Amino acid sequence: MNIETYEKAFLSLGGVLLVACLVALAYASIAMGIHLPGRAGEVDPLTMRAQAPFDNPGVRETSPGQYEAVVIGQLWAFVPAEIRVPAGAEVTFVATSNDVLHGLHVEGTRINMMLVPGQISRNTYTFKEPGEHLIICHEYCGVGHHTMYGKVIVE
Amino acid sequence: MYQPIVFDTAGYRLPENQRKPIRWAIYIGYLALTAGIFHGLAQALSYANIDILAYFPALKSYYQGLTAHGVANALIFTFSFSNGFLPLMTARALSQKLVSWMLWTSFVLLALGNVLVIYAVATNQASVLYTSYAPLQAHWTYYFGLVLVVVSTWLALANMLVIWNRWRKENPGERVPLLAHISVISYVMWGLASLPIAVLFLGFLIPWSIGWLPKMDPLLGRTLFWFTGHAIVYAWLLPAYVSWYALIPRQVEGKMVSDSLTRFVFVLFLLLSIPTGFHHQYTDPGISTTMKAIHAVLTFGVFFPSLATAFSVMASLEMGGRRRGGSGLLGWIRKLPWGDPSVVAQLLAMITFVFGGITGLINASFTMNQVVHNTTWIPGHFHMTVGSAVALTLMGVAYWMIPYLTGRGLVGKGWAVASSWLYTVGVLIFARGMISAGLEGMPRRIYRAQATYTREAWDLGGALTGIGGTLMFIGILVFFIVIAWTVVAGRKGEGPSDIPWSETLRPPAKTGWEPRLDRLVFWSVVAVVLVVIAYGPFFATYLPPNFVSPGFTVW
Ligand code: HEM
Numbered sequence: 001m002n003i004e005t006y007e008k009a010f011l012s013l014g015g016v017l018l019v020a021c022l023v024a025l026a027y028a029s030i031a032m033g034i035h036l037p038g039r040a041g042e043v044d045p046l047t048m049r050a051q052a053p054f055d056n057p058g059v060r061e062t063s064p065g066q067y068e069a070v071v072i073g074q075l076w077a078f079v080p081a082e083i084r085v086p087a088g089a090e091v092t093f094v095a096t097s098n099d100v101l102h103g104l105h106v107e108g109t110r111i112n113m114m115l116v117p118g119q120i121s122r123n124t125y126t127f128k129e130p131g132e133h134l135i136i137c138h139e140y141c142g143v144g145h146h147t148m149y150g151k152v153i154v155e
Numbered sequence: 156m157y158q159p160i161v162f163d164t165a166g167y168r169l170p171e172n173q174r175k176p177i178r179w180a181i182y183i184g185y186l187a188l189t190a191g192i193f194h195g196l197a198q199a200l201s202y203a204n205i206d207i208l209a210y211f212p213a214l215k216s217y218y219q220g221l222t223a224h225g226v227a228n229a230l231i232f233t234f235s236f237s238n239g240f241l242p243l244m245t246a247r248a249l250s251q252k253l254v255s256w257m258l259w260t261s262f263v264l265l266a267l268g269n270v271l272v273i274y275a276v277a278t279n280q281a282s283v284l285y286t287s288y289a290p291l292q293a294h295w296t297y298y299f300g301l302v303l304v305v306v307s308t309w310l311a312l313a314n315m316l317v318i319w320n321r322w323r324k325e326n327p328g329e330r331v332p333l334l335a336h337i338s339v340i341s342y343v344m345w346g347l348a349s350l351p352i353a354v355l356f357l358g359f360l361i362p363w364s365i366g367w368l369p370k371m372d373p374l375l376g377r378t379l380f381w382f383t384g385h386a387i388v389y390a391w392l393l394p395a396y397v398s399w400y401a402l403i404p405r406q407v408e409g410k411m412v413s414d415s416l417t418r419f420v421f422v423l424f425l426l427l428s429i430p431t432g433f434h435h436q437y438t439d440p441g442i443s444t445t446m447k448a449i450h451a452v453l454t455f456g457v458f459f460p461s462l463a464t465a466f467s468v469m470a471s472l473e474m475g476g477r478r479r480g481g482s483g484l485l486g487w488i489r490k491l492p493w494g495d496p497s498v499v500a501q502l503l504a505m506i507t508f509v510f511g512g513i514t515g516l517i518n519a520s521f522t523m524n525q526v527v528h529n530t531t532w533i534p535g536h537f538h539m540t541v542g543s544a545v546a547l548t549l550m551g552v553a554y555w556m557i558p559y560l561t562g563r564g565l566v567g568k569g570w571a572v573a574s575s576w577l578y579t580v581g582v583l584i585f586a587r588g589m590i591s592a593g594l595e596g597m598p599r600r601i602y603r604a605q606a607t608y609t610r611e612a613w614d615l616g617g618a619l620t621g622i623g624g625t626l627m628f629i630g631i632l633v634f635f636i637v638i639a640w641t642v643v644a645g646r647k648g649e650g651p652s653d654i655p656w657s658e659t660l661r662p663p664a665k666t667g668w669e670p671r672l673d674r675l676v677f678w679s680v681v682a683v684v685l686v687v688i689a690y691g692p693f694f695a696t697y698l699p700p701n702f703v704s705p706g707f708t709v710w
């Protein structure tokens with residue numbers, strides 16, 4: 001066989017592999033419902049503390065088994081610092097930043113989003129097992145960055 | 156009938172007054188690399204819970220040092236090298252003198268930009284990390300210094316385009332030599348890709364930092380940054396690919412497989428590198444999931460030319476290994492010139508890049524991205540791409556290019572070979588640590604040694620990061636000593652008299668579709684059209700800017 005045949009075989013195989021990866025990706029996002037945060041509205045960081053929902057950060061039940069956690073990231077803490085929900089709760093995080101960029105990663109889950117001043121971040125996750133998860137600010141936000149964390153406690 | 160990838164096989168040397176600014180630009184690059192790794196070591200040890208920041212009395216914080224590491228190693232090192240290397244390759248390939256004033260101005264702007272950035276970072280007025288995310292607000296000298304660095308790359312590009320056009324006029328109907336084609340395309344891609352970041356710095360960050368613009372739009376800032384930011388990684392990588400495609404075959408006594416495929420691969424990079432930036436913003440608010448999905452598909456697309464590269468480069472290596480007496484399915488690998496410091500660095504670079512590429516595909520898969528985004532998985536990944544595929548290759552190139560540019564023989568060959576092995580073993584341990592702890596949620600960009608929270612599951616990964624990082628540090632120090640020693644005390648007259656240009660198995664076609672691969676303007680227009688498709692809908696629905704943020708200097 002000459003080299004061009006090998007080359008075509010290699011590239012076709014690679015192409016098939018890439019397409020297979022994309023199909024898996026489509027399956028995961030459509031059939032398994034694994035979504036990214038998207039457009040969820042804008043907010044003015046200077047006046048947001050006077051407007052719903054960020055005038056009242058915290059977690060509340062919106063319908064049986066479903067919760068909304070309104071979280072504000074600010075230098076260098078999450079408000080609220082602790083979120084308690086029962087096991088099995090489907091929690092929608094609605095979050096933004098008061099000042100600079102922050103991250104919001106609920107460790108061990110796929111709640112992983114950027115908090116950008118001016119934008120509302122939103123994503124949903126079901127906490128099946130009781131336990132404790134750190135909420136980590138994983139975007140650099142100044143000298144206190146490594147002290148900024150919170151907790152989700154699933155009871 | 157083999158075809159040389161340079162125009163004149165008898166050799167061509169740039170005059171000394173042009174070699175000098177090229178040499179100096181490249182020195183700046185290797186100095187930046189070496190300066191950057193000191194805090195790199197501190198970072199790796201911090202992840203192992205060992206705090207050596209007290210030994211850096213000049214630093215006010217971990218993040219000041221991290222800014223220096225990112226800027227020096229990812230931006231200054233890479234672009235200083237390319238500013239020297241790519242024009243040098245183009246000039247050699249075309250046997251054309253460069254334009255002296257452009258060469259010198261490019262060098263002076265690069266140096267001046269460095270001075271401003273060093274001033275701003277060293278005085279702790281710019282601890283914003285290399286990503287420069289607003290609303291963290293640096294001193295204007297930081298932004299302006301980086302702009303000067305970018306302008307210096309534009310001048311390098313302009314210089315290459317001038318001699319490209321001059322050569323085409325002098326040689327009507329001829330195919331442009333391959334080495335010139337891929338060198339020029341690399342920087343044409345970067346020239347287009349750098350426009351959004353120029354808009355960000357000149358249009359927003361600089362006016363905002365001096366008070367003309369009272370407020371900034373943070374999401375627009377991030378988007379403009381990553382509009383350039385994915386392509387920037389290809390701007391780092393393509394000069395390494397130039398070496399793998401065009402120089403390494405000669406260094407291992409092989410040939411280049413295909414002229415057309417190589418040109419085609421670089422054209423694909425020109426087209427696909429830019430419209431993929433949202434894969435850095437999968438977890439951002441304010442950008443529709445549809446746009447993110449489109450960029451995901453294009454990101455998988457830009458993996459394809461890298462696959463083609465893997466095939467071509469490997470085939471050249473095999474040809475060389477067999478020529479040198481290797482036999483059997485894999486016996487040729489052992490026969491490669493493992494004692495040649497330049498070759499060994501680049502072979503190891505290719506091996507680590509396999510892992511860099513695989514982890515990159517995982518990042519691009521947006522469902523998985525939510526597991527790894529901003530965890531230490533990410534630095535684990537990119538120390539195997541820019542931090543070794545590129546860094547090791549540029550070190551390998553130094554082992555012949557510094558002797559070539561100075562005329563001095565390389566000293567400490569054995570040490571040079573050892574440096575690459577040390578670095579490679581180090582980076583593999585380092586990446587294993589960062590990747591595994593990242594999967595457990597360990598965040599990146601954290602002064603871990605002083606963090607107020609931790610997880611036991613991070614301890615093993617953190618320790619491996621510290622061990623690997625230490626080996627990497629020693630590897631680069633040895634590299635630096637070898638190069639510095641060569642520059643100062645290498646024996647005169649022992650440097651190579653020409654670059655290691657290769658030959659392709661067949662000459663490039665003069666008819667058919669293939670000559671169209673040389674049409675820079677045409678392909679640039681296609682690239683711009685793709686970019687408009689990939690970014691147009693976002694800007695059309697997002698603008699005008701959402702100016703909400705005053706500046707913060709919280710460090
Ligand atoms: C001795 C060698 C090196 C060591 C020990 C090292 C270590 C590290 C560590 C531990 C981090 C993560 C810091 C954090 O997230 O807090 C990091 C970040 C980084 N490194 Fe390196 N590194 C080395 C060489 C390099 C090289 C050669 C490059 C590129 C050419 C590079 C580019 C980067 C970049 C771009 C970042 C991200 C900075 C940021 O998050 O702002 N590093 N390095």
Ligand SMILES: [Cu+2]
Pocket residue numbers: 102103137138139140141142144145146148
């Ligand atoms: Cu933070």
Ligand SMILES: [Cu+2]
Pocket residue numbers: 384385388434435
């Ligand atoms: Cu990217």
